[in-house]
């Protein structure tokens with residue numbers, strides 16, 4: 001669903017998919033000076049500042065949804081999601097932003113935005129801790145560790161992971177409480193505030209894994 005691999009275009013200075021509207025304009029964040037790549041609230045921002053405000057907005061809205069009935073937030077949330085997701089999707093398809101750090105942040109935003117919009121329609125994303133064994137069964141890099149979920153949603157989860165793993169890799173989740181097993185694809189890898197590596201995964205072969 002978020003597979004955006006493209007052949008590289010080494011001889012081109014700029015990918016044809018680069019967002020034309022904001023080329024050659026600089027970030028409006030104070031004293032930044034980086035080229036602008038996207039718009040947020042009528043401000044043109046560089047990649048770094050755009051991602052910062054997108055994640056802040058997503059977090060703030062996620063918090064508000066927990067404390068207020070969704071109906072009061074739904075319209076503006078849908079608008080925010082559709083505008084930000086459209087821009088992030090374009091950026092993630094752009095060859096010039098294919099360094100792994102930027103790409104994994106763009107993908108993480110898409111995953112979280114999709115979880116949030118699914119949450120509008122059905123079960124909310126739950127903050128819960130389910131004990132799991134996390135396994136990598138790739139013949140050259142097999143490992144297993146005991147861990148737990150930080151968040152779960154019907155089609156995915158965020159987990160603490162001590163082994164290095166790259167976005168796009170496949171892992172196996174095995175519930176320590178029930179023994180059920182599911183294949184999953186790693187969608188992002190980042191560090192939380194306590195310096196622990198967290199990965200986000202999308203379940204591949206079942207959607208009843210968390211009951």
Ligand SMILES: [Zn+2]
Pocket residue numbers: 027028029032033034045046047048049
């Ligand atoms: Zn900037």
